[in-house]
Amino acid sequence: MRTHLAATIGTVALAATALAGAPAAQAQAQAQAASAKRFHVAVGNTWTDGTVTFYNRSVLVEGVHKSVGAASNLTCRTTLATTVNAAGPMSSKRSGDIACGNTKSFSFSVPADQPGGATAVEVCLTDANTTVLKCHVVFR
Template identity: 40%
Template sequence: MRRMKMAAGLGTATLTVGVLLGLPATSAQAVDYPTTPGIHVPYGATYTMGTATWYNRSVTLAGEHRAISSSGCRATWMYTYDANGKQLGSRGTPVICNQTSGFTLNVAADVPGGAAKIKVCLDDGNYADLACKVYYRP
């Protein structure tokens, strides 16, 4: 009888371990972050354009900007803001002259939920804003 109890106990333990180890591993799912495509800030024949991706604590703007010799040099700046309009961060590209160049800017928005809006600006060669547009988190 003692042997049967021990065998039954071992069987239960083996079954429990088997069930626990036999469970399929949960795989990490890719999290979908909202995007804002179609960002376009023109100034004459020059522009900044791209797509913003809104993360939990930052926003990334990936795109291109254009400067032509007759218009002068250009740079792109992005600013992040919370829901109350407080600026959270900013970052800009190097100045480009007489070219079209790709860029990626990642700007901090270190508040719960991340940025509520961004401002994207096309600047002149001295980093003075020529044109800006505001985009809200989708």
């Protein structure tokens, strides 16, 4: 009888522990989603607009950039993001899709592989040659 009672108490305790972990996982997911920050960088009629989501060792950059000029390296637009921590710039990455006389969506991840991750991200609108036109810093 005591063995059966101990097993039942152990099962109840294990189930309670599992249920207690569910709200913690949900809170962590909400905290990550809550860290998404908006950005908008415009030069004339061209722009990049979207969100930056900070994670422990990377940053997700998502959005849309627009070019209104004819397709040339000077009028096409792309988005460049650089992760930054207290020591300075960490990593840079450019969006894969270039907008040339149209609007293109993008989504890319930039490494921040240092303890604590990135404290900020510099998001820049560039031409097709990756010449920086204008930037905006997004803090964590």
